[in-house]
Amino acid sequence: MADGNVTPFRGHHLIAGEWVAGEGTFRSSPWTGEGLDFAVGSPALVDRAVQAAEAAFPAYSALPREARAxxxxxxxxxxxxxxxxxxxxxxxxxxxxxxxLDGERGRTMGQLRLFAQHIRKGDYLDRRHDAALPDRAPLPRPELRLMQMPIGPVAVFGASNFPLAFSVAGGDTASALAAGCPVVVKGHSAHPGTGEIVAQAILAAIEALDLPRGVFSLIQGGDRKTGEALVQHPLIRAVGFTGSLTGGRALFNLCANRPEPIPFFGELGSVNPMFVLPQALSARGAQIASGWAGSLTMGAGQFCTNPGIAVMLDGPEAEPFAQATVTALAAVQAQTMLTDGIAQAYREGSARVGGGQGVKALHVSEPSGRNATPFLYEVSGEHFLAQPELAHEVFGPLGLLVRARDEGEMLQVAEAMDGQLTVTVQMDGGDAGLARKLAPVLERKAGRLLANGFPTGVEVADAMVHGGPYPASTNFGATSVGTLSIRRWLRPVCFQNWPEELLPEDLKGI
Known part of the structure; x- marks a missing residue:
């Protein structure tokens, strides 16, 4: 067991069990207090870490599932x-x-433990066996066995908005390690100290269990060339990323343009629209408005599942909903954003939405510095459909209310939406007919559909999907949360007439 002692900050990279200084340093920009100096990453350090990961792969991937658990x-x-x-x-x-942070740490530990339980069961291997049919006419069938196999070293990019759950030991790292793949993490410069302590924890676990040291490395900071070198390294087999559409798309393109392209599992953002159907609006509009405002402003709106757009039919019930939302938002105090850059982007995004044609300001505020305060705008369905940029994500506590003139226009709004992580439908019994019309559209738009709830808060569980059609993510068939996320780092391998003694241990006797 660990004793809880934390080594004083080195400000170094962790590469295959060794703390390594870089050629230069960068200074962190904390919310409060003095910044600390951390080593800058480089392509040379990337190569060192990836080479160590490749060297560790044969032994680590061959470990029994119990050892990895x-x-x-x-x-x-x-x-x-x-x-x-x-x-x-x-x-x-x-x-x-x-x-x-305590809650996020609990979530991080919980998903590590959940993945351990999951791989012990072995179901994720999807093992299959077709017995030989030597007497089958007109041709015999060979014996076939299939199993999911780990792909090799994985690159993970830490996220700015989740310093624990989507960073050094977050879901991408945990799922890759569960699959049997070594990991090289590119730490986020917004929280390098947090990343270093978590890296200390992973190293302590490696040393306690005497695992190959190259199974994990952390490269701090660095300019764009460091991240580019990581995704382009010929020994990296896949990439996990949570971040902006612009940054993620650039890395995705690099992965696709490699001599040997590799999968890029990027979660790139979403506006997570909420459709408020007429009966629900009439029966509990004020309650929905209050819940929307709370979800919209949770964590300064810095959640990838932040429900930024509400869609409803225009009419007498829409105005009380808007006013109830304004009342709830007016009570929200300024909140600190994660970085100065994110705060600046929020102000720019608010101005962009507010300047749209036909957009009316319902609640405006004056965020300054690193703080965020909420905004609420409204627009007709017609103007929304004419300005696709209004459907682009604003990372922060900004809401846009879209008033559709009728059910047909509401369906048009749904059809015009880009891919989303989530779509929510607020509905009561009398809304079943409209919900039935919306459902086939929304099922193609999002990875998770919610009824009568709010999308902030992503349960780590077997059935969770955190992903969706582009641009919500770059791979609509994958999830970055839940046990299904392990499948991203595996590939099916078929063994035909393979001798029993040469089969992987998990295929023997199947």
């Missing part, structure tokens, strides 16, 4: 032992409240 559980224990230190530095770096 124990590794994941040990990482969770080591993170838990460092909990107070992680919360302290995470709060200083990001401005996120301690309660949020």
């Amino acid at each position: 124990q590794f994941l559980e040990r990482i969770a224990e080591e993170i838990e032992a460092r909990g107070p230190a992680i919360t302290e530095i995470g709060h200083l770096e990001t401005g996120l409240p301690a309660g949020r």
